[in-house]
Amino acid sequence: MGSSVIAVAVLTGLSTGLGLIVAIGAQNAFVLRQGIRREHIVPVVVICALSDIALIAAGVGGLGTLVTSAPLVLQVARWAGAAALTVYAVMAMRRALRPSALVAAGGGDDTGRRRAVLTALAITWLNPHVYLDTVLLLGSVASSHGDQxxxxAIGAMIGSIVWFCTIGFGARLxxxxFARPGAWRVLDLVIAAIMLAMAAMLVLGA
Incomplete structure (x- = not known):
């Protein structure tokens, strides 16, 4: 009986976690682009997965209550996130307007790696929706499972790891x-549109 209850909790966490992160957003679009280009994908996937794990643990551990009691934190994160998303949207549009830069390889460039890492951190931690979905929502759903x-949480964490590894390392397929610059132009324009839409949602308090 105990093992079946645990299995149900893990599977529920897995499905709930996947349901929250699978929808294409700024973070997923960025990971997908890095995976297609095969640029610094290992650190990007690790950052996104570990960040989700930390946020899920925080939510299940009760941080959600603290976040709801400090609305100023979400307000600061909302405006900082909107600014960061706008900057990255502009960068994506610039790439789309410069075909010669679309197929350039990032290789082992330290500057490129640092930029990729900082982008992954910003898109993850400066997005208030991450706290609302991962910390508050998952935390509240987890609490309904009592001792389990x-x-x-473990199921939700597994879901995050599986998802980011899939879109990161599977994107090379x-x-x-994307051997043609035109395809990159379309992808970057889509990424720019997603980031601008999310920035607008944050500003409007959506």
């Missing part, structure tokens, strides 16, 4: 499609 809430 940490098994629920689309490399053939």
């Amino acid at each position: 809430r940490w098994w629920f 689309l490399r053939g499609v």
Whole structure:
């Protein structure tokens, strides 16, 4: 009986976690782009997965109550996130307007790696929706599982790891499609549109 209850909690956490992160957003779009280009994908995937794990643990551990009691924190994060998303949207549009830069390889460039790492951190930690979804929502759902809430958390953490590894390392399968600069232009324009839309949602308090 105990093992079946644990299994249900883990599977519920897995499905709930995937349901929250699978929808294409700024973070997923960025990971997808890095994966297609095969640029610094390991640190980007690790940062996104570990960040989700930390946020899930915080939510299940009760941080959600603290966040709701400090609305100023979410307000600061909202405006900082909107600013960061706007900057990255402009960068994506600039790439789309410069075809010669679209197919350039990042290789082992330290500057490129640092930029990728900082972008992954900013898109993850400066997005208030991350706290609302991962900390508050997952935390509240986990609490409904009582003593099994940490098994629920483990399931959600597994979901995050599986998802980011899938879109990060699996994106190389689309490399053939993106052998043409035109395809990169479309992708970067889509990424820019997603980031601008999310920035607008944050500013409007959506």
